[in-house]
Amino acid sequence: MDTNSTTVMNGDLLIAEPYMGDNNFERSVVLVCEHGASGTFGLVLNQLTDIHLSDVIEEVHTDLPLFIGGPVQQNTLHFIHRRPDLIDSSIRVLDGLYWSGDFEQIKKYVNLGTLTERDVRFFIGYSGWSEGQLDAELGQKSWIVSHSNRTSAEFLFETPTKEFWRGVLKRMGGEYKAIAHYPVDPRLN
Template structure:
């Protein structure tokens, strides 16, 4: 029987196992933006902060929330969006979902209100794995892999994201979605 993990691709979601034991990723869903031979770059989709984009960028006037993209370089800003028509230099992650692009265009579109929370999400920091590191975690069954679509990502409340991704997978995963955060309290 083959016990090798499912291969990871750009656009995959890594869903943290319910009792992973890593505070950085507890009940997290990570979007894989880039996966190649040297490593993996991803963004945690469901760790919203109390900080807004306008709090950290002086010439942006918005209350768009910031998310913690992961524990690596939390002094960096990253973003995903579904508006490559407004943002040059966007990198396609999966159908209708893009990462990065011309930040000056983003600032202008956000200030004009043509880019809203329904089309873009901002992150401080990111999640990163060196060559072989993520594969090792997959062998240890620390993550469940799923695919995503931009509509699901932007239309699902972040507080329900972990549960909803598992419910959509169905089967045994639907049951996992209802596991308590602390089984001792059950």
């Protein structure tokens, strides 16, 4: 069974504890794209916006949705995808899932309809932790860690956004399956 461990690796998911108390991450699941001695970079997978890619990139003519990747630098655009065969300079996060790459190629294939919501997800901003900050939050039990060996690109792209937080916890089983059913406001229970 996965536990809150200070060992976080690329591809792991950080699941916000049910009563974290941070509005930026309430019921969020963060994909760890890069974790190292200098800090951690991740993207919130389940905070959908009403904004589309064509609203922020003039050269794009499709209505792919944007997600909030986190509270840091919300004037930046990031993406994950499942098509390294089309996108040069992609960074492998876990089997079948890649982060970043040649943005000119992304625009081209999105406009051609070759890349769809099933293959690519775009984020405004990101989630970042400086050196030691994430370890401190893990020590305070702010996050549940689901290690990358329990994650698949298919699950990340095919699970409905509104069910994502619960879906990850249910897949973890045991006590986490019970946590998935905690109410948003325990006073309403």
